[in-house]
Amino acid sequence: MSESAKVDPAALRRARAQLLSLADSASAAFDENHAAVREASEGWIGASKQALEPLVAHWSERDREMLAGLRDLAHHMPSVTSADTSTDDDSVESE
Secondary structure, three states, rough: OOOOOOOHHHHHHHHHHHHHHHHHHHHHHHHHHHHHHHHHHOOOHHHHHHHHHHHHHHHHHHHHHHHHHHHHHHHHHHEEEEEEHHHHHHHHHOO
């Protein structure tokens, strides 16, 4: 049994735009959160401050990786659409 996948290019473009918008919103929220933690950490001393610094660095790196992954996914959505279109065109030609 063979079922063909249907891809709606307009829906993929909307999903791409939404994903990029969400990544931008998340980036702004992360930046705001990191700034608040840095500001709060100014009052920390000793071992607490030493423990917080690498943790904030770890969070920042994880946030960057996650956002890069989201943006990468969004930027590859158009290539999926064009690949599907070319596959559909090839299928029509072979029939």
